[in-house]
Amino acid sequence: MFTLTVRDHLMVAHSLPDPFFGPAQGLHGATFVVEAGFERAGLDEHNVVLDIGAATEALSAVLGRLSYRNLDEVEEFAGVLTTTEYLARWVAERLVESVDTTGLSAVEVVLREHPDAWASFRLALPA
Template structure:
């Protein structure tokens, strides 16, 4: 299995519902390092998993759509706890959509959101 990982960062504000979240029930900020790993069983005809520049740009566009937003005010997330796990899936799904035809031949996409150097969450989907 071959893979390429591209990176960006994301800054949001949000709050959570539920006692399990303790003080995070109040509005707070979160800054994530975002890694997107694209996997392919065999290299394409150009000898690559995917064009790194194109993948970096696609991830940047996805992140830009969420960056500096209060997610509590986003209609797409009404009634949802925008946990790190939830956001990892959201970024992965939006990235696959943004890649369009460039996703052909990929077998999976994994997105990891690093909350800090000691905690992160990931979501991986098959294509």
């Protein structure tokens, strides 16, 4: 299995209004290092998983939809707890909409909220 991974970052504000989240219930900022991995069993006719430039541009465009925004004010997230795990899935789903997935078997997104804490979501693609 081959994987191509590109990385970017995302800065947002949000709140997690549930007692479960303690002090994170209030409005706070979050900076994520975002890694997007694209998997395929074999290389394509160009001997790549996916063009690095295309992968980088797709990740940048997806993150640009949220960058420097208060997620509490984004209509798409109304009533949603925008946890790190949830955002990892959201980014993965948007990436699949943004790149040619021909031959890809999965897309995995890792959001690193802190050097010691991160979450990921792996989206398997149909063969």
